[in-house]
Amino acid sequence: MHAHDHDHPPELNRRDFLRLAGASVALAGLDGCSRMPAEHILPYVDSRPELTPGIGSYYATAMSVDGYATGLIVESHEGRPTKIEGNPAHPASLGAAGPIELASVLQLYDPDRGKSARVGSEQVQWERVAANLAPAALRSRVGGRGSGLHLLIEPTSSLLDEELLASVLTAHPDARIYMYSPMLGDGATDAAVQQYDIANADVIVAIDSDFLSTAPFHLRYARQFADNRRLARPTDAMNRLYVVESTFSSTGSAADHRFAVRPREVTTVLRWLLTSVINGDAKTEAPAWIAAIARDLRAHQGRSLVIVGDAQPASIRALGDAINDAIGASGKTTWYTTSPLVGHHVPVHKLADLVGAMDAREVDTLIVIGGNPSYATPRALGFSSLMRAVPNSGYLGLYENETARDARWFVPMSHYLERWGDARAYDGTVSIVQPLVNPLYRSIAPPELYATLAGTSNGGARSYDLLRASWTRRTSGDAETAWSDALQRGVTADAPMSRVAAPTTFPSDTNPFEGTAFEVIYLADPKIHDGSFANNGWLQELPAPLTQLTWGNAGLISPATAHRLNVSDGDIIKLSSGQRALELPALVVPGHADDTVSVHFGYGRTGSESAARDVGADAYALWPAVGARSEAITVTRTGAAQALALAQTQSTGAGRDPVHRATLDAYRASPSSVGQRSGRVLSLYPEAKPPDSNTALQWAMTIDLTTCIGCGACVVGCQSENNIPVIGASEVRNGRSMQWMHVERYFADNGADAAMQPMLCQHCENAPCEYVCPVGATVHSSDGLNEMVYNRCVGTRFCSNNCPYKVRHFNWFDYNKHLSETELMVKNPNVTVRERGVMEKCTFCVQRIREAEIAAGRDGRAPRGTDVQTACQQACPTNAIVFGSLTEPSSEMMRRRNQPRSFAALAELGTEPRVRYLARIRNANPEIHDSR
């Protein structure tokens, strides 16, 4: 029924039929405290107050994406994990967390998760499956030396996994282990990985690398990058970033100079850069801007760095190594280490070998552990049909997804918040993965499967015991103390990976393809990665950096290309190459490379994940081969169109310059010119009296637009902390987004630059929303908060009309009505769940403020501004957001607020916001004028 769509988002609607299942399981055992794991888990201990807002308890654990771990601290209420934070002690996090990590808590409660093991279509206990996997039972199938046994695992860096895989090979010497992830491509099994030290790089050139927001270790890189451009004073030093890329990325938006090039030009650029660096000022045919960059690099010998994206083939990355050698970066700002992924003690093979084996009918038993190869492989490879042909195929995974459909038997895998384990960060730092909650469903962890295969257990082994055993084996000295210390700090004392020489690959000297009309470039999605997080509403609804696209992907093209193809946003275009074809809506992005189409992986899912189904187009259908970054393509206009769910419909500031911008030189020349415009307005009323600092702290926030990279972590952090509902694509299209935090994006008119402005309630002293409310549902608190009284709100929406920042959101429907039992458990008990018909907006995390005040009261001291961190501030990888009290001039918040470049949004309206922004300063290279 048409009206039904209006009733509530279809995503939630389709999910309804699973509620019963979800509910029954939930009622089976989701009763509060009894969910604490039986084993003794230890809370995160750290005396720093800002790490303990709220009364929930906090535990350190780690989440792995493509095998690389990020250390996290998880807030838990009555045994329910509700909120993810970064672990300051962990090198990959430094206290921050990205959207994927922050949203992973919602995945834990996903009602679409696989709930019980099955063989064929018959539901069974895991023990039933395990019985057939015991070596004795299995040898009868796969032969005495297990030559018919093949394991395809998702990338993992777990020491425990490697140990257990080794013992599997002892039981089945001829069994083969493959590791695959579309993002690592066949590089997954590379022996060495490249490490960077952004902190000591004054000049950085990033070539086709989104190292600030999607590459492994990006949270650390972003923090280091931002720390070198804080500009406490105009005279302070500031690093400089050049970005050469095809698709406008977060890194590109942070660049001081950005150059849009077509994928096939990357090699050319690198070669020009190499020759310019080597030949010095000797004349080269390189364009002026490349020569200028080369001069800049050489001028900072040893403190400069060239980063070539991991997705580029080794032969091209080798060019980057050559340049780094030439500028003295190698060994200083970049070096190679052995890969933290498994494969050092067990032989790990490539996906291609497995496909070959399946083709040759050599595979009797294929067990897929994690990942989703039936979906996330080039369709041309035909993995799905090959797997169906395998006599005995099994899948251990979170969901009954495409791969589960191709497997004869399926066993649900435990979410990382439900299981014990260990994992290495990109630099090799080891963390213990400790569970926050017992498995919600009858799921197991990979180690338990490995132990069964190895015969060291008949399916009953628990990861905890396996982990403790392996821990004791490899820990010298007091294992007990080391163990509790590791649990409490979130990192172990194990040494990181050791440095090795750069792999010797000969730089390619041929361009992959010459003179083609169009090129397509394949990218990991900044939100749902390779598709593994596609069923996560928080991530689907997060406006993608720069494109602002939610709930789906699109063919990103430049305005010139759009004009050439005669398409505009939403027009369906067809990308085709030979037999392979893909139809998806076009989306015009200023600053995108011409004649190039960018497509993101992870959409067009067809598994049992109801939220992900039918969202976006499946780029794997077009992907020519594992590891391919780009290829020549034909693009045609189909004439069809589809409305995109865009969170922001305007691309530029329409000449209003909401974000103050300046070059570093201009800022130094006249610091005051970029600052705040005065906001005095005439009024019939007497001047509002300044906040009384004696009675209470005066809360305020400062956001640095120079270091904001628009990654969206703040948005998800806020969504998770404040129980913000997911409303679905149709509602986003209707302009009803509920996120209290919105990273607004303004392209410069030429598309060369994109400024990000995190927009949240500005908590104005003279709040326009307050005086128009007929019932006083929004009023001002004594500590300067613009308070929203949900219970008093009748929903006139006058406040929203009069809010010049449009940061107020209205509950058009009862958006929480259709949540499953499990989804309800992710709600933060300290925050009201808003009902239909009331306004809501950012509260400056008032629940954290009050908790901190109460805590301070308990300690018998006055609360301090530094006692409170807002959720957005805590998530921010670049520390662009700081929160505190106006009454503490020495605080970081006030020191930033008092900088000459601080300005209030729409200051001319005289609203006197408590939120201040720091103007966006770009460290432009005076020699370069043609950023493109």
Added chain:
Amino acid sequence: MTTVPLRRARGDNPVPTAFPAPPDASVLRFDGSDRALTDQLLAPLRGTGVVWWVLFAVSAAGTAVFAFSCWWTVAKGIGAWGNNIPVAWAFAITNFVWWIGIGHAGTFISAFLLLLNQHWRASINRVAEAMTIFALMNAGLFPILHLGRPWFFYWLIPYPATMGVWPNFKSALPWDIAAVTTYLTVSLLFWYAGLVPDLATARDWLDSRLARRIYGIFALGWRGTSTAWRQHRVAMVLLAALATPLVVSVHSVVSLDFAIAQLPGWHSTIFPPYFVVGAIYSGFAMVLLLILPLRHAYRLEQVITERHLDAMAKLTLTMALMLTYAYVVESFVAWYTHDIPERFTYLFERPFGTYAVLFWIMITCNVVVPQVFWWKRNRTSVGVLLAASGAILVGMWLERFIIIVTSLHRDFLPASWHIYRPTWVDFGLLFGSVGFFGFLFLLFVRFVPFIAISEVKRLRHDLGENGGREIGLPHA
């Protein structure tokens, strides 16, 4: 009490032939007896024709649509409409302002013109007042329906609540409530007070016992004593004097709902007079739209004469010119401010932006069309008057839509800009409310004397006895 059929009474009260109504500029050309006049004016009370039933069926259907759309909105939530952020107000508030505006003509005609001694109003004021009341009944529904939680609408009224909370009188919305409720109440009292003598006439004129009883109850036992007539006239003048400032105040207050906000396109000091003019403008259009068919259906050409049409048309033209002035001024001021958002809203977004088509239709209906009234032929041509009135009503609805939606959907920060598209519920409420209005009006025509009989009689005798020199109703 025993009744006597009229036919048994002796003699009638003819208009003295010595004093024929003057042919020129006559507002009353009736040449029958008072009783004949009464017979004609009360005729509808004895029953109506097929046309009435057809119209009644149509309007009843419209009312059903209205009711369903209201139920749907309350059941599902405001999300059933096309509204969003930034466009948090749209159709419902447009309808509200539109209906309130239409209501203004009633008070203007009956109160304002009474004070100004414009006695030609006598034959149209009752219809105009009824229209006011029904329009206000419609208008009043929308702000309540528009709430996110309509069941709490009474929170806007100051009453001692257990939580000790009160409305915030710095907001324009409580002003609105005060203004609209006052207006509705005063209009009702004014209307009913004026109606009592005619209800008495109906009571005495009708045959059926039941009808006499019912009208007798509402006539309150009126028997036209000299004291009654005098006090009645005093009261009417007082009520008129009170209602007249309301004509100015109500739409001024409504305009403040927008003017106190700081949104470009709303934040404007000329809004109060601008809105009042627009209100009376649309009200006159609606009066014409209702009077002309009545005049035809009940053969009232002698009571509602060309003189009325001419006067109404002239007033309409005047209002059109004032409104045009307002359009010009607000655009000029926007240009003069040098303020980017102001200029964008007035000088770009409205004439050339998303809803530009609607803007130009509005200009055509409100500015161009009424210019036909420069020619007397058009001022007295029923066809032209009907067409122009229809156009003006459409134009005035569009004006409010444009003020509300174009300003909201392109506000200060481009990042929050978003287009607005209405849903079927929005249209259901708009057309449904028109149906509901027609429904109420048809019932009024059927059961209530819709022309002020005693005033008309007074008027024709004044005309008679003063050799055609026009005299208005005497003052207290």
Added chain:
Amino acid sequence: MRDSRWPEGAYAAEFADERHFVGALAMLRDQGYTRLETYTPYPVPRIESALRDPPSVLPGLVFLGGLCGGLFSYWVQWYTNAVSYPLNIGGRPAHAVPAFFIPTFEGTVLSAAVVAFVGLFALLRLPKPWHPMFEIDGFERASIDHFWIAVDATDPRGGTLSQQTLESLDPLRVVRVPATS
């Protein structure tokens, strides 16, 4: 009203013509009749010159009503927003004089209008569904096109004489009206 108390009833005469009726009324007046009442289908100004009624008290009542209404409205706003539960709303003062003007104005008009309406019918002693005049056959026309004059039977000048006096005015007819109870 003068006809609300007729202890011994009254004498009523019916006229078909306004000028005839007005003349008759003037004549009765000149003969010194004081307890007269008239019934007309529409207001006849010249009756007043004939009957010399005292000026209406309604305007005074309405003025008082308006005054009280205005004061009360302002008091409500001041008490609720500035005294009972003052809040910091958009940095504006709790006692916001300019904002309070409008409801004050509306309150004034509303109560004044209510007083005018209620006052009118209170002064007229209405509603009053029954009156002896209604007992007369054909009195219906008093609201359509005929004019009536009634003389209180206790009129000092008239008494039984009234009958003849009325007859002498050449009305359509003269009838005896029962007493008010």
